[in-house]
Amino acid sequence: MTISRRQFLHSTLALSMMPRVAMASDSELVAQTSMQQIAPQGYPETPIWSYGGGVPGSEIRVPQGARVRRKLVNRLPQPTTVHWHGIRIDNAMDGVPGLTQEVVQPKASFNYDFEVPDAGTYWYHAHNQSMEQVARGLYGPLIVEEASGPDVDQDLTLMLDDWRLDPESAEISDDFDNGHDLSHAGRLGNLVTVNGKFDPSYPVQTSERLRLRLINAANARVFDVTLDGLAGWIVALDGMPLEVPLRVKNSFPLAPAQRADLIVDVLANSGQAASIVSVERDGAYGLAKFEVSGVPSRVARTKIDPLPANRMPEITLKDSPVHRMTMQGGAMRWLESANLGDTELSGRELAQLGRFWALNGYAERPDDPFLDVRLGSVHRIEFANETAFPHAMHLHGHHFRIILQDGTLGPWRDTVLVERGQVRQVALVADNPGNWLLHCHMLGHAASGMMSWFRVT
């Protein structure tokens, strides 16, 4: 059927006279309460907080260099913000309350609008009362595609989380400020999910090549990831391609907020098991399994190319200053004292205020930055972990390079795991102006003292 110009004009006129309705568009990111089956089938659904009605929030997938525009609409009973983790972002869009923006009150909204300069695997999550809000489900993947990506049969995002649920009601245990958790390893849960599901299964064909984008959204759990029935390489860490892909031989740690992109080949034959496994002290458990079907290919693929590099700054270590960040406190190394603002308090007084940790003597984000540096200057940060626990130190707005044992520059990362007693140096070019948070991504540790910041002007 064709319509005449006259009919068309008539219908558009009619439309323009219709009352306007505000439609929820796909550029809204609605933070809301919702229900989801988190515990195994047979248990009740769990009341969660989510972006758009499900955890993880829907995947934002854009080409490298694109702009991301999302209107955060807060339908939660608490103020919130969104942090776009790992994006070398415009400071005003970084989502840190009190440092880059005000909190977004319930029923209010905020427009996030920023460019994504680097291809890779990133994520977004709440950054106000994050030890509660992220634990309730406020996170989702942010994938930035390379102009020409690797040749794979499937590209799967696997977002890992660790929930603490009541074993009867399957409700999220609301003891977020539990002093024992805060002062020890953080809030460890009793149920691990991938993409918001317990023990999910993904169909694959034998001999297929998969890109797996692992994102650790847990509050505190460090997964020790290994492969079963799959073989492959780590091709990127925290979004940034490795110059030389790293064969997965044993297991590798994935700390809170860290990402690892793997390219794996399905070795298992039809009917056999293939899975992603986390190795724990008391044994290994499956995170996600792959249901294998099909006829094996006779051609084993062995070669792998690195992903195309992002445009990162050149780092020259020579003459770059070293700034030591001492990580203090926690169970077994209790703080003797530390500062809140200008006031020095005893460890006992701090514990009564729910503060158990300190960075360079401050048990909360200090008024003055840890570093105040010139745009374009090169710096080394030396993380000295004097505590009895590992910490995942995350820097906003920048990636840094790990300095390896032999003094050479290792992979680009935005979150570095510093084991108990360990000293680790990283190097960066302060090339993004603004006020940037630097904190432990074990979210209970951040809330109880491990929070600092640096300024680039």
Ligand SMILES: [Cu+2]
């Ligand atoms: Cu920590």
